[in-house]
Amino acid sequence: MNLIHRxxxxxxxxxxxxxxxxxxxxxxxxxxxxxxxxxxGSKLDAIFSAVASAVAAAISV
Structure with a gap:
């Protein structure tokens, strides 16, 4: 069977x-x-950054 028939x-x-x-x-x-x-992912990154900032601010108080 040649290529054309296939x-x-x-x-x-x-x-x-x-x-x-x-x-x-x-x-x-x-x-x-x-x-x-x-x-x-980009929105989740913004949320985690906000949480990290809040935790860092709470720890430094």
């Missing part, structure tokens, strides 16, 4: 299309998770 078989294979769709869905979920972690 490519034609792949194009007509429904399982390959389904695998590509699942791959795209997984990629979109990964992008969403990365973006949300980056957003929450």
């Amino acid at each position: 490519f034609q078989a792949l194009v007509h294979d429904d399982e390959a299309v389904t695998a590509i769709e699942y791959g795209l869905i997984a990629a979109l979920i990964a992008v969403f998770i990365i973006a949300s972690v980056a957003l929450v």
